[in-house]
Amino acid sequence: MHTQTHQARTKTYHHGDLHNSLILKGLEMLNDRGLSAISLREIARNIGVGHNAPYRHFKNKQQLLEAIASMGFRRLKAYNLRLELEYANDPETQLFESAMHLINMANDEPNLFNLMFGGNVSLFDCGDELKKESQASMQSFIKILSQGQKQDVFNQDNLICQTLATMSLIYGFAMMTSSGMLQEIPKTPDQMRGFTLQVFDILLTGLKKT
């Protein structure tokens, strides 16, 4: 069901692609039931494999969660890469669409978003894979803002500070709209987009005026 390679195989003693199946089924169950409701054993059960099989692919439960989070970061990176090509000379649009995508993700897959950014996997004490992927996020923002500075779309203030302000606002806004901290936020995608645009405008003013 999850991957073609898996489905194509006949039922054998060996699963064939358990590593990826665990990540995908884990993500599916994470989105459905939330972090506190999923267990390694149930994921294994849902895949149809013994409760110890996952330990051949992940040292422990935490490492599977890290792998799921890594996949989330990789998805973000892939989307940002598309934006980079689609709006090659328009850093402002790149920034906004990237923000919009993160906000949509926070609202469509809040449990994945919280896993990635809510401290449930430590970005300090985690495997190299997740470390690399999470820090690549920042690089992509630096890249966009740097391009914006070169094109004089943004002012020439400290690049790192601009990056931090931008990411902070985007991640914070995503968190707030998905966390339930706000009562009055409109819920249709169009309204959300309009709202985000207004909030984003305040940041842009700060990035532009010198």
Next chain:
Amino acid sequence: MHTQTHQARTKTYHHGDLHNSLILKGLEMLNDRGLSAISLREIARNIGVGHNAPYRHFKNKQQLLEAIASMGFRRLKAYNLRLELEYANDPETQLFESAMHLINMANDEPNLFNLMFGGNVSLFDCGDELKKESQASMQSFIKILSQGQKQDVFNQDNLICQTLATMSLIYGFAMMTSSGMLQEIPKTPDQMRGFTLQVFDILLTGLKKT
């Protein structure tokens, strides 16, 4: 140890202030070991009470976590109230010091911060107490910004959008500095303050220029 009332009591069958002791010991252990490492039973054990006693005060583990988060929000509110008095006619300073306080909290007590904002307690599906406290946060920002508009310190744009932009930036920055997503961030309080000031300036520009 936790409260005077508790310490003053002689050892009896009844504890005397178990409700508050659970919250305080729970917070202490949360800060020490992290969310995933604490259990109701161990908290009870540390207090010196049977493993079922907590159920007389909280319906389940989740409700104790909610109570701990509520206390976190109440602390923020108390601090903001002090700022409101100390800098009565200076909304800009109120805003910055409030931000600085949240950032310090995110770095000093990251596990509490993550409990409050990381989706580990749902702000949708939680008790009235936590709902009230979490939404009061937003009210205090609205208040500051509204005052700023009246005093012409900030421009007259949509108040809610200004509030959202402000809170998003602050919460997002707090999250980023405490999560390990950043590698290069200076760690001493002074450096952190200087850094925050620069990032904050970008927001302020957006709030001021019309």
Next chain:
DNA sequence: TGTATATGTGGACGCTGTCCACATGACTCA
């Protein structure tokens, strides 16, 4: 072809959250 290695299995252990029946002590009111 035979054997090392990767990947699967089931059993065991201690811990957990939660339910239950029961014990104890504090408070109320005759």
Next chain:
DNA sequence: TGAGTCATGTGGACAGCGTCCACATATACA
């Protein structure tokens, strides 16, 4: 003061969990 009620404590039980171990099976490579 004394009886009874209610809030608050106790220990036992249970299923589910993460993880460790020894063992089984399939694959890859000599």
